[in-house]
Amino acid sequence: MPASGPLGASSSARFLRTLSWFGRVLLLIVLPLLILLLASGLAILIVRVGGDLRLGIDPFLVDARRPRLPLSEIAGRAVVIDALRQGVMALLVIAVAVRASGNGWRERLGLAAPAEARAPIRRLWLLLPLWPLIHLTWVTTTAAALQMNFGHGVRLSPFLGPAMLSLWFAFVVVLAPAAEELLLRGEVFARASAFLGPAGTIVVTALLFCLAHVSLEQGTTSALARPLTLLPLALTLGWLRWRTGRLWPCILLHGWSNFCLIAYQIGPSLWR
Template identity: 55%
Template structure:
């Protein structure tokens, strides 16, 4: 499971970096194979757009890789493997799912802010987006946060990895294993605050995957959590 997660994330990152580097360079009339000392200065706006393109393409490649793995392992049953089919009934009533979606942002924000305080991490309200992002880029960024990233990450975590873990560990083991991998995948130079802040969300997503038997509720909760946290951070005084 860990090897699969690392391989998928690494491959998606390398592919996105290569495509953006070559594609943006060719579009700008730059030889993508120039040595660093001969490359022209790109400017802050161009660098911001390239960074966003890398993030977005990484999720696209990640989703494609996971679906490809599922097809290879399950053939025509890949949708069932990734919990994208409708053959089994939803094990959770819509009103219960709606209640969870309504309550969850408050719990998520409280935990994330509390975790940041405990770890002394930088986490402040009333932050601003980069002035180098156009309105179209901001809209694309919100779509990335609320839809693209949740779809790709849930396909990997609560899709393929959950299916593998459940074969040997059962539902509880699959929930814990995928939660641990999900949190570990968010370790950064800022320390443990980020992965620890995601543990409740990871456990809730795993429980939702088991309870409903489907992936889309996990995507909805993941995307809603991202959007609520961003709204909290950007909300003006």
């Protein structure tokens, strides 16, 4: 009987450690989801209220009494919502990092030089010219295997003016890469690396990155296709974050990857 006390205490300690581990994993999933939902909700609210007031519409009118908006207004609002969501998301991530680490939030997010000596970033400059070939080969091969339509000649909305087209381009190449990297390779990476090894942290953040790009509006095959095409990019971004200890290489590669992808898809249509 006396031996049961230490054994019971040991079992309780293991149970608490396991419970704590699962709690941390759950937080890794819930935190980015909450930030994405909050940023999306705020962006939609701001654009709707601001856009309605600009047009002299009562923003609190029920949908049945709202006047029909021009197609250019609808398309423009969609772009502004996308862009604003990234800005709000970045601010929310910084607020969470400040709450978690105080004045050390820059180091937490990889925005400052790491305390430990890290590998040089010279290899990134070798990766950049090779990346379009690597990424586009994977994307087109995966799309073909899933019998998805992915190719040249994709056209942008004809209802977008020059200002909205410029904002959309900035959203794809700058705003989205910066905000997504702050969230996943910044805050989530910091939380995961506190209890997971480098490999586990890279894989977890990569899976969350891919899951964040699932589109529920499409069919099952289409919904799974985009996350699968992003997997090599997600793993490479995690490796860069761990290897360099900095976030800006991730933002740079992410933005470059997005630029190459849209150039491949819409480039030919621009010359017609």
